[in-house]
Amino acid sequence: MPKRKQREILNVEDFCAAAAGTNRRRNNNATFSKHPNTLDTNKFERCFRNIWRDLSEDKKASFTFLDSLWFALYMKESLREKVLNWIKKECIFSKKYVVVPIVRWSHWSLLILCHFGETKSKTRTPCMILLDSLHMANPKRLEPEIRKFVVDIYNAEAKERPEKKPATSQIPLLVPKVPQQRNGEDCGRFVLYFTSLFVENAPKNFSTDDGYPYFMKEDWFCPQDLDSFCSRLRLEN
Template sequence: MKRKMRNKEGQPSTNNFDIYLRGMWKIILKNKIAGCTFIYTLWFKNYMSNTCNSRTDALRWISNEKVFEKRYVFIPMCEGGHWNLLILCNLDKTVDSKTRPCLLLLDSLQSTISDKHKAGLQTFVKNIYKEDGRVGAEAVVKYPFGIPKVPQQTDGSKCGQYVLYYIYKFLMCCPQNYNWEEDYPGFVSGLQII
């Protein structure tokens, strides 16, 4: 039986998005992905569920990825049938270093982003800190949080493809360590409408 790779709207299913991402990850040069990782989409989906066990499991799985040793952590998210991308930068740095931690949210339908959504993502990152036993979880709300202007989709069915494109282009263009003052928004100038 052939596996269904897309949902009825033409988007990659949550289960299969990870297959596409893993395939892309394998073809990118090793020096580009060194110090980077991605979080499986189902982990974020479990975190967002309203059950305590799912949320706890998701945070434990994310913590096991050793995200605080990474330069960049890519978190593809599918909420309400729409894909967007959260990039955690410099979690291996301190808040007072030149390349301090920051968050980037890339969305091909930027009109869907609200302050409530931003606060929810900051809480998610705070909970990752807490799960890992790290100090400084409360400082997450002070991290720069960028929502750069990125190419926008013109239909309702390509947001998953845009997220894969954003990941690829970021990896190809990103600096060794992301400096908010010098590099934001940086890589988006290399993005083109797909």
């Protein structure tokens, strides 16, 4: 993005929208979704924000989320510091769960950071959960980028967090087997539904000692549930 254009951006939302628009005009860029029937980043962001719009105060105290393009923008070295400054303002270490949409290689997946501001106990496990509706695409290939992202978040917050930070290399990245998409274009819709269901059903405290929460399974929801959810989104947006 030209420097002059960057100076004209007044806020995070405008900057994200401008970055998304610029990249969608580049035919050789595979970061953003391009399939004609796939949710574009603008509509995804609107739907994603609507999920959080009517959260109860209890939910707002436990959850926060990162904008849907922040991870993709973080991967651009020239924008990395700016993205990390945005993330610092979200106070993610005061939340039980941080929801991070990821779009890479024209595919959406969902990263959830659990109990990042806490130490491991019998009831709480600091961990990362990656929900992906296309396991055949090998979601673990994102792990190096995710771990670098997490390390940089910790380093960016070091001055504000005098306590000893946990060893990020020891925080597990979990990839549960969840319902899978039936075509090559539904990944964005799956991520929105993953988000909605996780926010609704997440346990008060997350621990891996007993395995994944009961709802995070291959039969977590059926195709008809997803279709109904998507229909509601279309009506509301």
